[in-house]
Structures are given as structure tokens and as C-alpha cells.
Amino acid sequence: MSEHAHVAVLRIQLHFPDAGSLKAKRAQLNAIKAGLTQRVGAAVAEVDHHDTWQRATLLAAVCAGSAGRAVSGADALQRWLDDRLPQGALVERRMVSWSDLESLG
Numbered sequence: 001m002s003e004h005a006h007v008a009v010l011r012i013q014l015h016f017p018d019a020g021s022l023k024a025k026r027a028q029l030n031a032i033k034a035g036l037t038q039r040v041g042a043a044v045a046e047v048d049h050h051d052t053w054q055r056a057t058l059l060a061a062v063c064a065g066s067a068g069r070a071v072s073g074a075d076a077l078q079r080w081l082d083d084r085l086p087q088g089a090l091v092e093r094r095m096v097s098w099s100d101l102e103s104l105g
Helices: 022-040 067-084 098-103
Strands: 006-015 043-048 055-064 089-097
Touching: 006 067, 022 043, 022 055, 022 067, 055 067, 067 089, 089 098
Parallel strands: none
Antiparallel strands: 006 055, 006 089, 043 055
């Protein structure tokens, strides 16, 4: 099974320059999280900057049966963000397989 379980994990730093309140940020952030989940199929969680008006950090995961599919899903996620966020998003990516996780103990 180990050769058929791969995950792309992405840490996404977002900036909302026009958000003047937590409520404004939350509205934009919820739309992004919903899009990543519904359109790209990623699991998404906000992991930092919860109380900051103009910043957010998300963690997203794209699971697939092959490394190539996981990479393709992560690429689609990146394109989706680039198309919707003219101010940009900083995305860091890590790939992991089931066998990688097994070796951690």
C-alpha cells in the first residue's frame, strides 16, 4: 500500500490588504477555504494569525494514489490561489508518502 498513498502538504501565507476588520478578513478567508475544498479537493485548516486583520496562514493537504497526482493537485491549488489573489500568496510545499510516515515511527 505504501507506493499508493501520497500527500502534498502546503503551508499558505495570505495577505488581505483591504481587510479593515476581523469580520472582513474572515469573509475573504472563508471564500478561499471553501474554494480550495470544493474546487480543488483539498483539506484546509487555518493554523495561524487567527486574530490578525490582514494575515492568515492555512495548511492544506491534497491526497492521491500516486506522487504525480498529488503534485498535480498541489499545482492546481497553487493556480487557483494565483488566479484569485492578485496580492499573492506565499505557498510552501512538502510531499510525503505513506512509507515516509512509517519510517518516522
